[in-house]
Amino acid sequence: MRHIAIIGSGPAGYYSAEAAQKKFGDEVAVDIIDRLPVPFGLIRSGVAPDHQSIKAVSLRYEKTNLGHNVRFLGNVTVGKDVTIAELQKLYDAVVLATGAPDDRLLEIPGSYLPGVVGSAAFVGWYNGHPDYRHLDPPLDARSVAIIGNGNVALDVARILAKTENEFTGSDIVGHALDRLKQSNVEKITFLGRRGPHQIAMTPKELGELGHLERARPVVDSQDFPDELDDALLEPGMRKSVTHLRNFQIITPEAQQKPIEIIFDFFAMPVEVQGDGKVEKLIVERTALDKYMRSHGTGERYALDCQMVISCIGYRTPPIEGVPYEHGRGRFANSDGRILPGLYCVGWARRGPSGTIGTNRPDSFAIIEVVAEDIGAGGRFEGRAGLDRLLQSRDVDVVTFRDWKKIEAAETTRARAGSPREKFTDIAEMIAARKS
Structure with missing residues (x-):
């Protein structure tokens, strides 16, 4: 054996x-x-x-x-x-x-300021992970900067932008949903060091941004290479870039949506600034070399924001x-x-x-x-x-049999339209197993 x-x-x-x-x-x-x-x-x-x-x-x-x-x-x-x-x-x-x-560390000056949150913590908070149940993200922020151009960044932006109705059928935990319903967020900005042809966002997840009830994606047409260059991309990436190109078209209906989700390409965060909390993010413009690697150009600007969510990877x-x-x-x-x-x-x-x-x-x-x-x-x-x-x-x-009892208890306590309401406290999980 x-x-x-x-x-x-x-x-x-x-x-x-x-x-x-x-x-x-x-x-x-x-x-x-x-x-x-x-x-x-x-x-x-x-x-x-x-x-x-x-x-x-x-x-x-x-x-x-x-x-x-x-x-x-x-x-x-x-x-x-x-x-x-x-x-x-x-x-x-x-x-x-x-x-x-664990989050990969955001190693820039000011990353210690309250209001800078790692994606592992933020995702764990709205998913009910016991380690992050007490996270208190500043959802009174009107402007949020999301560092990263991958699917985790997309998830974070989508969760911030959705209405309560759009969470029907999800298992977002109640404490997060209650906070999100009171959110003041009006602008969400993705910051990526490279351009549209280098994003790590997959087509299905990226396409969801175009169907949000109260938010619309915004892309600057000047960030794109010649459209003929899209043909050189592999099929999945080509679909993602097509979504980005379509986001340039702002319909009258989209114009009425109160939340903007802005794609800021060729942008490298270099410092978080604020007096005791996040107030702005200093960003440096980048350019690509012949190997498609990004480097700073020296041109800098300030992005006003009250929360920074770092989606730059895990360890x-x-x-x-x-x-x-x-x-x-x-x-x-x-x-x-x-x-x-x-x-x-x-x-x-x-x-x-x-x-x-x-x-x-x-x-x-x-x-x-x-x-x-x-x-x-x-x-x-x-x-x-x-x-x-x-x-x-x-x-x-x-044991797994114990887990099935915990799962049954989570199902029983679910709000209408949700498959479960997760326990976020380990002691509560263990108590549910014994009930």
Whole structure:
């Protein structure tokens, strides 16, 4: 019997468990360990609450967990309740699938000012992540600057701009919806170092901006290259650029919408300024070299704003005793191997790149590496040893059956038109399991 521990219950973790089931059949026991009492990681707390079709992938993960040889152990913190070294003594393979939940730091002067918020914190706040339940974003701001030209930036802008009616069917948490209903935001500005042909926004998500009830996108026609150059783009990027070109057309109906979502291309934030809080963002114009890399031109201007949301990427938090690449924000590895018996997968392996689906082939590949290394297994005690260790430390483990009780309670307490109202406090989650 092979014993595999997977740290993290997001997409990379569950795809790795699925891969192990398919690779080894009944000759494997997989334990998925997570510090939260609830599973699914990014699907629960990262995917936008108004994108329920994407969240539905959790049904596939649930099917994996219902197999007899896969367990979920929630409310277990690696590094506190059990160490990596201890897990390595119990399992043939330990796979780190912790994702990249921390914000990449905005390293410019003034980034410490109140009103500067990282996207991990802001997204976690409106998605009900326990770590960010007490975040108090300054939604009395009339102007918000969003640094970044990717899908996370799009999610943030869309959430800020939507009406209460547009959240019907979503699982945005109540405390965030109540605050957003009182928002004063009138202008949202995307800042990107490069131009329309270099954005990382995908067509479907970008197209949603054109259908908001009270907000309209604004693009400067002078930022575009010759339209003939669009033909050189790959199809998905070409569709995104087409959306941007269409945003130049302002219909009379759009003109009446009170919120502007402005695309400010070739713009590099260099300093946040304000007296005790965010009041303006100093921006430098950029230009592209022949390799499409951006560089500052020296031309600067001030953007008045009262909140800055940094959507510039994520990083994996280090774990004591695990080699780490600080420059890349991921675990040091070679094709997923970190140390003998220790592996990483997904964003923890390659950094924050790709979609949810990208994690599936990555996870199947790492299980092939594991299979090559551990052979038939049988040298380690596995889950029996972990159970004994956690019991000796009085760790209150939350099982998948417990999670289903938490989920049922969230469904019961949902507001009209919403699939659930998430618990945002760990103690409340655990209490719901026992009810």
